[in-house]
Amino acid sequence: MATQRHVEVSEVGDVTVVRFLDRKILDEANIQELGQELFDLVEQDRRMKIVLNFSVVEFLSSAALGKLITLDRKQKAQNGLLKLSNIRPEIYEVFAITKLNKLFSILDDEADALAAF
Numbered sequence: 001m002a003t004q005r006h007v008e009v010s011e012v013g014d015v016t017v018v019r020f021l022d023r024k025i026l027d028e029a030n031i032q033e034l035g036q037e038l039f040d041l042v043e044q045d046r047r048m049k050i051v052l053n054f055s056v057v058e059f060l061s062s063a064a065l066g067k068l069i070t071l072d073r074k075q076k077a078q079n080g081l082l083k084l085s086n087i088r089p090e091i092y093e094v095f096a097i098t099k100l101n102k103l104f105s106i107l108d109d110e111a112d113a114l115a116a117f
Contacts, residue, residue: 035067055086
């Protein structure tokens with residue numbers, strides 16, 4: 001598998017924890033690479049339970065939201081589960097405005113997300 005450049009991946013039991021390394025997810029090229037890293041976890045590695053930890057993320061573009069929606073679809077197509085955690089209030093507001101807080105399972109912190117499986 002290619003070197004992870006935008007995320008750090010670890011295992012907690014049977015759950016894959018993905019921590020974003022970029023504070024600002026805005027650049028189109030970076031978003032494409034990030035999307036591919038995330039999609040590979042589902043399509044190549046067949047990770048069935050994934051937590052996305054947003055603790056360092058300060059800004060998220062609409063294109064990045066699109067990648068998250070696609071990731072969620074791919075995960076559901078394989079009967080996998082996806083949880084989001086540690087989303088800052090200003091970013092959560094974007095999820096709420098776009099009604100994506102209804103699509104995604106969003107938990108306060110990584111421990112809550114892990115416990116939700």
